[in-house]
Amino acid sequence: MGSAYGASYFVILATLVFDIIAFGLAIGAESRRNHVTIETDVSDSYTTCRYSKDIATGLGIGAFLFLLLGQLIITGVTRCLCCSSPLRPGGSRVAAVVFFILSWFTFVVAELCLLAGSTRAAYRTRSRGYQGAFDLDCKTLRKGVFSAGAAFTFFTLLLSEGYYLCFVKSQENAWQTYNTGGGPGVGMTPYPRPY
Template structure:
């Protein structure tokens, strides 16, 4: 019971950490959507353009950092649990396939979310005259880019949390089968003195006859 409760509490702690970090990354992504530079912020000087620095840059970088830590903690714990567990042969193939599918989906959504966040954040880093985002031209992140990244953060968090339930630490949850075997031994240890007492009384009874 001690090992099982310890495993459940450890899993709950990991899920709590992943959920908290993912929620923070989601909040930063949503906030960056409202703080990003807009088309009206573009300043022109002849053929040159510039864009001011926006707080969406810091929010995007923070979202990437929180999401990365959440992904690293969640997947590392899930892979460690998967290698430590010893599932039955009948359920091994199905469990392994589900685990690999969730792991691949988690890292795929993570990669796309990071690409969107990094690209949109770099556009909000500030673009000076003659030194735009690309080839001296100024670019503004489209509406919904940070929002799409926030949606992918949710997908990544859900799949990462699903990884913790795809594998069960059987070594920690399985009870020790010592109590059924101990009961017959205890009964046998009690019956032996009773049988010895009965054998001791039988010769006495025959002598009286």
């Protein structure tokens, strides 16, 4: 595979595709949240909660899994930063560490939003009561849970790609440093022979 600054195009593209799919599924889950209507029985003796078809749960779980795959690819390739070969001190290493921490934070928040949204969207209250006796509690998923998951998915995409590129750049710098003797020094070229 080709590379940019030693970074694998396959890793960049695979992570990008998985995270974009997760983002799209999270947006779809938000727009397809189930709705509830309170229906009265023909005999007008009781009312019940009637839910629309649940599509958001499947979309939310799909977004959860695709985001997980994208994060696992980056983590596997870089060996979770802590188990990889040493990185050269400098700006690239600092940026890689910062991006790594932030990408995991946004990843965890996104996954929690997607998981909570999916489980809540699948939940159906079985409230049923006599008309006028009590108010029905027809619970539905709050608006914005999947949107928050989509937003944090997008941030995870940006931060994980930035982490990977900074990680690769810092590794390349370390490789060059270790293979050239550690930086500037006295050259070992032979002196010209005196005549």
